[in-house]
């Protein structure tokens with residue numbers, strides 16, 4: 067009895083000192099009336115304001131999709147913009163419920179930062195953008211280069227690995243945001259800029275002279291990007307994971323925001339389960355059975371998210387790793403049953 071008391075007391079003190087409330091994220095979100103989502107906010111294709119001032123992009127739209135899954139209303143989300151350095155503390159401390167910020171899943175982040183990764187919403191890899199005046203055609207020719215890079219990222223770590231493995235030296239020039247990184251490169255502070263390849267195209271298009279810079283062919287790392295949640299709340303993790311799976315499943319089944327009402331009448335049992343016509347997929351997660359219907363209806367299936375946000379960056383889905391597994395890609399959602 068005493069021991070139990072002692073242990074509980076110790077745990078409470080520890081919990082108060084170091085941990086946010088464990089579990090109960092869904093209840094907190096519902097009681098609050100909106101989802102708190104951490105995003106980049108300045109990264110075209112992933113999360114950036116559109117001309118109406120609404121936050122859009124594959125990461126931001128996913129947050130809206132989770133809000134739709136919970137509330138039946140995609141607008142019930144508040145976005146918090148976070149730098150690469152700030153993002154994990156914001157999630158583990160409870161400042162946001164969900165981190166959807168072009169974040170690479172790695173073992174160290176997963177095991178040491180009090181967070182859990184869910185699934186991937188864009189599979190990326192790191193590359194290099196160089197000034198044409200450098201006269202370089204391959205990353206292997208970058209010995210001695212000065213490299214603009216964003217702090218607190220996997221990009222920094224891969225950069226060091228790549229140069230070491232290839233017996234080359236480099237001078238890192240670190241920045242906190244991609245705007246600063248781009249301006250550093252544009253202003254001549256470095257010869258090379260490195261980041262996830264999805265961003266190089268966007269960064270290049272925003273240079274003073276886009277034609278004066280080239281993306282080198284090499285992809286030097288694996289950057290599986292996806293939403294992350296705070297560790298310790300399996301129900302919340304399931305909700306976020308299965309909302310993402312639902313968008314991918316809808317893509318597999320040809321269910322779109324335009325035809326989702328029609329699709330409710332489909333005889334296909336997979337579609338019936340996805341849309342809550344049959345079975346209790348949503349209830350099993352603590353949501354309503356229309357959670358996937360609401361998400362797809364309001365933000366679209368995975369392909370709609372991709373075509374709206376990533377295709378305009380010049381990155382074709384077809385033939386890429388981000389295609390569905392049925393089309394030679396890697397995106398694969400487990401069965402919703």
Ligand SMILES: N[C@@H](CCC(=O)N[C@@H](CS)C(=O)NCC(=O)O)C(=O)O
Nearest residue numbers: 108150168169170219220243244261
């Ligand atoms: N995926 C990598 C890199 C993520 C990252 O923050 N990349 C920078 C490189 S440009 C970025 O997105 N910056 C956007 C910004 O700060 O607005 C990671 O998870 O560490």
